[in-house]
Amino acid sequence: MTNKNGVEWSIRVCDGTSMVLDPKPKSEHGVMRVWDRLKGWAARSVMRAWMFLKKAWDLGVDDPRKLFHCLKVAVALTVVSLFYYMRPLYDGVGGSAIWAVMTVVVVFEYTVGGTLYKCLNRICATFLAGLLALGVHWFASHSGHQIEPYIMGISLFILASATTFSRFIPAVKARFDYGCTVFILTYSLVSVSGYRVDNLLHLAHERVSTIIIGTCLCIIISMIVFPVWAGLELHHLVPRDMDKLAKSLDCCVADYFGHDDDKESKKTLQDYKCVLNSKASEESMANFARWEPAHGHFNFCHPWKNYLKIGASSRNCAYCIETLTSFLDSKNQVPESIKSHLESACMNLSSSSSNLIRELAKSVSTMAKSVKTNIAVEDMKNAVQELQNDLKSLPNLLIQPLHDHEEKINVMPLLEVIPLVSFASLLIETASRIEENMMKAVEELAESAQFKQIEDEVKLKHNHTTNKIVANEENAIPL
Amino acid sequence: MTNKNGVEWSIRVCDGTSMVLDPKPKSEHGVMRVWDRLKGWAARSVMRAWMFLKKAWDLGVDDPRKLFHCLKVAVALTVVSLFYYMRPLYDGVGGSAIWAVMTVVVVFEYTVGGTLYKCLNRICATFLAGLLALGVHWFASHSGHQIEPYIMGISLFILASATTFSRFIPAVKARFDYGCTVFILTYSLVSVSGYRVDNLLHLAHERVSTIIIGTCLCIIISMIVFPVWAGLELHHLVPRDMDKLAKSLDCCVADYFGHDDDKESKKTLQDYKCVLNSKASEESMANFARWEPAHGHFNFCHPWKNYLKIGASSRNCAYCIETLTSFLDSKNQVPESIKSHLESACMNLSSSSSNLIRELAKSVSTMAKSVKTNIAVEDMKNAVQELQNDLKSLPNLLIQPLHDHEEKINVMPLLEVIPLVSFASLLIETASRIEENMMKAVEELAESAQFKQIEDEVKLKHNHTTNKIVANEENAIPL
Numbered sequence: 001m002t003n004k005n006g007v008e009w010s011i012r013v014c015d016g017t018s019m020v021l022d023p024k025p026k027s028e029h030g031v032m033r034v035w036d037r038l039k040g041w042a043a044r045s046v047m048r049a050w051m052f053l054k055k056a057w058d059l060g061v062d063d064p065r066k067l068f069h070c071l072k073v074a075v076a077l078t079v080v081s082l083f084y085y086m087r088p089l090y091d092g093v094g095g096s097a098i099w100a101v102m103t104v105v106v107v108f109e110y111t112v113g114g115t116l117y118k119c120l121n122r123i124c125a126t127f128l129a130g131l132l133a134l135g136v137h138w139f140a141s142h143s144g145h146q147i148e149p150y151i152m153g154i155s156l157f158i159l160a161s162a163t164t165f166s167r168f169i170p171a172v173k174a175r176f177d178y179g180c181t182v183f184i185l186t187y188s189l190v191s192v193s194g195y196r197v198d199n200l201l202h203l204a205h206e207r208v209s210t211i212i213i214g215t216c217l218c219i220i221i222s223m224i225v226f227p228v229w230a231g232l233e234l235h236h237l238v239p240r241d242m243d244k245l246a247k248s249l250d251c252c253v254a255d256y257f258g259h260d261d262d263k264e265s266k267k268t269l270q271d272y273k274c275v276l277n278s279k280a281s282e283e284s285m286a287n288f289a290r291w292e293p294a295h296g297h298f299n300f301c302h303p304w305k306n307y308l309k310i311g312a313s314s315r316n317c318a319y320c321i322e323t324l325t326s327f328l329d330s331k332n333q334v335p336e337s338i339k340s341h342l343e344s345a346c347m348n349l350s351s352s353s354s355n356l357i358r359e360l361a362k363s364v365s366t367m368a369k370s371v372k373t374n375i376a377v378e379d380m381k382n383a384v385q386e387l388q389n390d391l392k393s394l395p396n397l398l399i400q401p402l403h404d405h406e407e408k409i410n411v412m413p414l415l416e417v418i419p420l421v422s423f424a425s426l427l428i429e430t431a432s433r434i435e436e437n438m439m440k441a442v443e444e445l446a447e448s449a450q451f452k453q454i455e456d457e458v459k460l461k462h463n464h465t466t467n468k469i470v471a472n473e474e475n476a477i478p479l
Numbered sequence: 480m481t482n483k484n485g486v487e488w489s490i491r492v493c494d495g496t497s498m499v500l501d502p503k504p505k506s507e508h509g510v511m512r513v514w515d516r517l518k519g520w521a522a523r524s525v526m527r528a529w530m531f532l533k534k535a536w537d538l539g540v541d542d543p544r545k546l547f548h549c550l551k552v553a554v555a556l557t558v559v560s561l562f563y564y565m566r567p568l569y570d571g572v573g574g575s576a577i578w579a580v581m582t583v584v585v586v587f588e589y590t591v592g593g594t595l596y597k598c599l600n601r602i603c604a605t606f607l608a609g610l611l612a613l614g615v616h617w618f619a620s621h622s623g624h625q626i627e628p629y630i631m632g633i634s635l636f637i638l639a640s641a642t643t644f645s646r647f648i649p650a651v652k653a654r655f656d657y658g659c660t661v662f663i664l665t666y667s668l669v670s671v672s673g674y675r676v677d678n679l680l681h682l683a684h685e686r687v688s689t690i691i692i693g694t695c696l697c698i699i700i701s702m703i704v705f706p707v708w709a710g711l712e713l714h715h716l717v718p719r720d721m722d723k724l725a726k727s728l729d730c731c732v733a734d735y736f737g738h739d740d741d742k743e744s745k746k747t748l749q750d751y752k753c754v755l756n757s758k759a760s761e762e763s764m765a766n767f768a769r770w771e772p773a774h775g776h777f778n779f780c781h782p783w784k785n786y787l788k789i790g791a792s793s794r795n796c797a798y799c800i801e802t803l804t805s806f807l808d809s810k811n812q813v814p815e816s817i818k819s820h821l822e823s824a825c826m827n828l829s830s831s832s833s834n835l836i837r838e839l840a841k842s843v844s845t846m847a848k849s850v851k852t853n854i855a856v857e858d859m860k861n862a863v864q865e866l867q868n869d870l871k872s873l874p875n876l877l878i879q880p881l882h883d884h885e886e887k888i889n890v891m892p893l894l895e896v897i898p899l900v901s902f903a904s905l906l907i908e909t910a911s912r913i914e915e916n917m918m919k920a921v922e923e924l925a926e927s928a929q930f931k932q933i934e935d936e937v938k939l940k941h942n943h944t945t946n947k948i949v950a951n952e953e954n955a956i957p958l
Binding site for chain 1: 531534535538539545546548549550552553554556557560563564576577580581584585628631632635636637639640641643644645647648660663664667668670671672755756758759794798799801802805806867870871894897898900901903904905908912
């Protein structure tokens with residue numbers, strides 16, 4: 001019942017007269033509408049805020065270390081603000097305590113590596129820029145008060161543009177991006193203040209010392225209280241991604257042959273997608289890890305770059321698996337007889353490939369070489385061979401002589417078989433990528449990080465060789 | 480000639496006596512070695528510095544806008560430092576001019592969107608945090624000088640941890656990451672200073688006004704002098720990536736059938752690799768573009784998100800092309816007769832697919848719908864059909880009756896043909912991805928950004944329809 005466009009609703013009453021239905025008074029109606037809108041808006045806002053809070057809560061529950069990080073930042077800030085509240089500390093550094101507060105806010109990162117990167121960049125850049133600015137200021141002030149602003153201005157112009165440009169160079173950007181910002185900042189602050197502040201050396205000294213106080217506090221808190229090492233994160237991330245690949249591969253092949261259709265496996269099938277776009281996060285972690293001191297099993301010079309290579313090889317496999325999944329749409333086109341002919345070989349290959357990936361992942365995460373890897377490679381190679389043999393014998397299935405008419409043959413349309421054949425050959429390609437790229441990358445890491453040989457397995461292998469191939473023992477390749 | 484391990488070199492002279500060859504005196508030898516090392520080190524250093532400078536030079540020549548950016552930053556810094564050098568300006572803002580300098584250094588980004596993002600975040604966060612800090616300070620100071628530090632400290636602790644936590648939430652991180660940092664910074668500065676500085680309102684006012692001066696200067700310079708719009712960059716990047724895909728696809732198929740082996744095409748073949756890892760840069764550009772005002776052909780609410788969808792579809796195709804290239808290794812295994820059977824269809828499909836990609840890219844970059852796209856789709860569909868027909872007739876080639884012995888047939892090993900068949904089916908898959916993902920994404924963009932229909936082509940089409948299918952005109956689907 002609306003009264004838009006002046007439409008009138010009437011009802012014919014039983015006695016024949018028609019009665020106009022009077023809509024609610026306009027003003028009341030308008031108020032109601034506004035009220036309804038307000039209610040709707042409020043409900044939506046509450047809903048949104050609730051969803052936001054729920055998401056935030058889930059985030060915190062998922063990874064409590066993020067909560068700890070927040071508390072760590074708050075503690076550092078509160079400690080550094082003590083410089084203001086406590087008279088003896090305040091008398092020590094004075095108004096410059098503000099720099100210590102700023103340093104803590106700007107420098108404290110989630111990982112130890114990130115914090116160290118920013119701290120070292122900040123200290124070095126401040127020191128360098130301060131020294132340079134003092135030098136140029138000394139030179140300029142001896143040239144006369146009239147020329148001084150020109151000299152300072154021109155030097156600022158040149159240094160600012162050169163430093164800004166150097167930030168575009170990838171090598172500089174990766175390691176010293178923050179340092180460049182701080183360099184320009186400090187140089188301009190000191191040089192510009194120099195014109196008005198008398199005791200410039202005192203200013204520079206105070207700035208450097210408060211920054212050192214701030215950075216030390218950050219470094220100590222981030223390294224001692226529940227430290228999050230970028231290197232360790234990378235060390236966990238890379239094998240986790242590999243495991244995801246293995247799961248996806250298994251699910252994909254099982255799905256193709258109709259082995260599991262439950263929701264869980266449909267979800268696992270998508271796991272490889274995390275790997276496709278992992279480059280940026282891996283690179284930033286490796287970048288930060290470089291700044292970290294020895295921790296856990298890692299030396300200062302742990303070969304973090306090799307992890308990036310493994311990550312790249314994982315993505316390489318993920319591309320292949322991505323293409324494999326696109327064949328899932330055509331799985332029902334293929335005749336069942338042909339499918340069952342290749343099924344066991346395909347399943348075998350997928351399980352041995354994923355097994356190899358898992359072994360490699362285990363080797364990376366435990367930092368130990370295992371004989372099992374070599375067994376897994378052999379298994380995979382055999383599975384490839386088996387699949388190739390099955391493919392070889394495929395034509396016999398396609399071409400079946402018709403009964404009683406031996407001169408005529410029935411050729412099954414190749415077009416129907418092509419998706420399966422392509423699927424199989426992509427599986428073989430995936431296996432070869434695992435062997436050629438991923439295994440190589442892991443071996444390189446094993447060599448440069450000096451992975452240990454697992455003790456009991458060495459013994460096991462030793463027994464194995466002495467019992468079985470005593471004669472060959474001298475030629476045995478050390479694994 | 481070494482004298483390590485005390486080895487002595489002797490020479491038998493013609494008269495029969497042997498003469499010990501005296502190595503150079505040890506001290507001279509050592510000096511020489513150090514000198515050689517120094518020379519080598521110096522040469523390497525010079526070489527490295529030279530390479531570094533050459534790279535930097537190439538970077539500048541490749542994209543002169545980067546050079547302009549550096550000059551813009553330097554100009555902004557020099558202008559803002561005038562506040563120090565010129566007495567009337569200095570009297571206006573006083574020592575707080577330091578905040579203007581800091582703002583310029585920290586806020587000036589390469590793109591207008593980046594600068595706007597940081598400026599708006601900085602202003603809003605400073606204003607909000609300042610207001611909040613003043614409020615809490617007023618409340619605390621009325622509670623007595625003894626309790627004041629505790630109230631301020633606790634509020635700082637709570638706000639710092641909450642803000643730090645909110646930075647982990649992806650939606651907040653994408654839009655307000657910098658704002659969060661500035662919020663904590665300002666709150667801690669104002670609240671902490673409040674304990675020692677008497678005229679806190681004056682401090683807050685000065686900080687806000689100098690920050691506004693700095694940000695305005697940055698915004699004006701970055702928008703007026705050779706502006707680099709993040710939106711425009713994204714608008715160029717997406718079609719450029721699509722063109723690269725098209726080139727790679729063409730090269731890959733041409734290479735498979737041995738059509739071009741020169742270095743240039745080998746290089747072009749690798750072009751698709753840029754697309755594989757473009758996600759991060761596309762996302763950051765789209766993020767910045769959101770902050771930009773209307774410029775060029777783009778409104779304030781230009782659907783930048785749709786560009787991300789096109790980018791995702793490009794990557795989707797790139798994964799397929801990546802897998803395609805891995806078949807290049809096995810191109811020589813396939814018998815020539817079979818290869819030539821599928822060659823023309825494959826070449827056709829690749830050229831029509833890349834043509835479609837190019838048309839779509841053109842449509843994105845010119846922001847206009849073209850009838851050519853629909854023609855290209857039809858071409859591609861026909862090429863797919865042609866390739867499928869050729870694949871259908873493949874078995875006849877594989878099975879050839881041996882001459883004179885009609886009851887016996889010669890089956891060509893399927894295994895040799897599999898790589899080619901897989902290659903062809905991957906080509907078909909690529910085509911279907913182009914049609915299903917990329918075309919859909921471009922159409923979505925065309926709809927939400929209201930792409931124009933190209934004028935002369937409308938006319939052309941109109942003539943076409945009126946001349947040929949007059950009867951059907953009323954049913955013609957508007958393109």
